[in-house]
Amino acid sequence: MVILAYEYIDPLWQPLPDPQAWGQEIDYWLLDVEASRPHLRYWLQRLEPGYWLLQQLSALGRTVTEVSDRLRHLEVAGITVIALAEGYVSDRPPTGDQLLSLWEQVKQQLHQQTLCHGHARNRLKHRPPPGRAPYGYRRGKEHYVIDRAAAAVVKDFVEHFLLYGSLSAAVRFIANTHHKRISIATGRRWLTHPVYRGHLYYQGHTVIPQTHPPLIAPEEAAQVDRLLRRQRSLPRRSASAPHPLAGLVVCRECQQRFGRTQVQPYRQPSQYAYLRPLHCPLSPKCRSIPYNAALTAVIDQIAQRLPRAIAQLSVPTPPLTAEIQAIEAQLHHLGELETQGLLDTETAQLRRYKLAGERAQLEAQRLQLPPSNLLQLAVTLGQPQFWYQLSAAEQRFYLREFLHAIEVTSRPPQPWSIHLRFIWESPIGSVS
Structure with a gap:
């Protein structure tokens, strides 16, 4: 009896799983990273008796029909399928409302995976994340473009903060000057969020630099960061x-x-x-x-x-310039490999996306160094x-x-x- 653990991930947005999480009892651990699922198709032809362990039933296919057909194919061959997320065991299949609820859950999983895949492809192309554009911008075809009327409010807010060093005073200033009322938290977000510095911000951790026109110049952003950091040690009213x-x-x-x-x-x-x-x-x-x-x-x-x-x-300053130049060289080399056909477009885009995030972190560190x-x-x-x-x-x-x-x-x-x-x-x- 073979005990097989099978997983499928989309490398555009899902991290590599740890095979040790399944324990020592399994005989095989299979991982597919391609939508065609070559490992799954191979084992569907072998059909060795035993147990198949899945994180989700949706790993078996891209549609509900495909998942249902493959699941039935395994069960007819006498293989016990166990899906951890749904609590499904083929020896004790659900019936009635439980069966309808199970397939509705699989349908939602597949829909969520489709959305995440689409968002990941947009990230690779450096397109803005879904949702309404931040105040000061509007959505263009490929990137954010400046909304001149709203951008003037943000720029005046930043200039007032740099001059007087007070969030609350800058908030009152634009309320009186532009009749725009915002909270202190919104003002702090305008000052610190990467999108106002011309960068895209994905999934709470990845920053892609220089994707659209900034409302806060790099030198101003460095001054804002120093002011905010310095004010943490000062009394509130000072x-x-x-x-x-x-x-x-x-x-x-x-x-x-x-x-x-x-x-x-x-x-x-x-x-x-x-x-x-x-x-x-x-x-x-x-x-x-x-x-x-x-x-x-x-x-x-x-x-x-x-x-x-x-x-x-x-x-002592870290060799940030050399590290940034090394990343630029890797990006140039990626383009050459893609042109020569040694690297497919999707893999090159994924690597380019990760390198851009690393470069953004180094650029942020360099801006905090003393001026030359x-x-x-x-x-x-x-x-x-x-x-x-x-x-x-x-x-x-x-x-x-x-x-x-x-x-x-x-x-x-x-x-x-x-x-x-x-x-x-x-x-x-x-x-x-």
Whole structure:
């Protein structure tokens, strides 16, 4: 008596199964990856007595009629068929309503497989997934095309976020400017979803790069990712605060953050701003410091330390460029093999699809690396006059690009002082 386990998969969308999942009791494990099912047809001619184990009855054919005929052919030959998904055992066949339910289930399985096969073929051709096009696009014949009216809303949203660094402020901005109301979650999706960067996103994990015009340029996408990652370590209300030092100033002694307070002296036309520790547990408490004086000290220290720190910075970077070039060479070689007839079109498309996903991951990693003109940028940022020409929002953007914290020592009776901790430096003490 032969115990045979048979499986059929569509390699366009199904992973290879593990034969060990059937255990050690089986005599043969058969796997078909072609729609013609050559292994199945061969064993249907042999018809050795025994047991056939299936994951689903739909593995026997492409239509309900084909499955029914082959199942009857096996049972007439005295072979016991066991289908795990349906709980079917040919020795105890269902009757009545159970039989109707069984074949309805097989019909649904075959329909689902047909849909998945069609979607997989579209993925290989880099066509958009099924469903409505994302806001800002409309469906074209082969790819997404830009909807100009909606795309203007998305672009204004992204520009406002890059300028002020606040999701909620960008949401309010497009509500007031374009009368488009969205949630914070939708705004975050606009900023982070690959489709707005010109890539297709399939089945929750595969990204195919550069398939349609982007609404967010690669440089803007890298800035968005850095801003969102940087804001995770900042207090919630500091993300879009109007002053540049918001969320960065920390007491070196009590490890408490400083907040900005603004007062107007009696009978004075101008206001006075200062920084004070919000919840200092020490006694006497750490002193407050003048805000403008602190900002000036920060700019002076950046001019002294930043160019030298970046010049000495040695960050090991993975050979991403070489890996991307290797993938490009493989893609070119695939085209040559296909032209020479050594590789069929469907296999070449499947391999090309997987290589495109790997290239997208490497491209995303490369965009997160420091810019190639970092040294020249450091020279510019090291000039105090450059900082005083910037707006408060621009100052805040550059400070958060390089600073992890501004540590302040303000214990009386010593004069206050600051120390800048850059993002690549390890902390002196834990910051709450």
